[in-house]
């Protein structure tokens with residue numbers, strides 16, 4: 001039997017819930033204070049800046065997670081970033097994704113329903129970015145499979 005593969009990327013369709021852009025809010029403690037993020041993508045992008053930096057809350061306040069990503073590409077957002085962001089970015093994404101499924105039971109249920117399927121972050125852009133199946137060796141897919149395993153183990157306890 002071959003393993004089923006589920007490809008995801010954008011927050012649309014049956015597996016859109018796997019996307020960090022999907023509208024599942026998370027509450028996270030940053031620099032000693034709790035903040036609400038509309039999506040995991042908002043959290044990831046905001047973490048490029050110190051919580052005391054006005055740009056941090058500007059990002060959280062953006063409606064569209066794509067805008068949260070795009071604003072960090074503008075010149076005013078390329079300077080004075082959190083110094084350890086690049087070093088910690090994969091962990092930041094992982095903590096955001098883990099919080100999403102811990103704090104949104106509906107998303108956790110959907111993730112568990114994917115069983116043992118291979119989850120692959122896949123689109124044209126994913127071949128270039130650090131989380132997709134290209135250069136990033138499907139990093140986000142692996143994160144989601146690890147979180148799924150954690151959820152499945154919780155059920156047994």
Ligand SMILES: [Zn+2]
Pocket residue numbers: 009010121122123124125126132
């Ligand atoms: Zn993609």
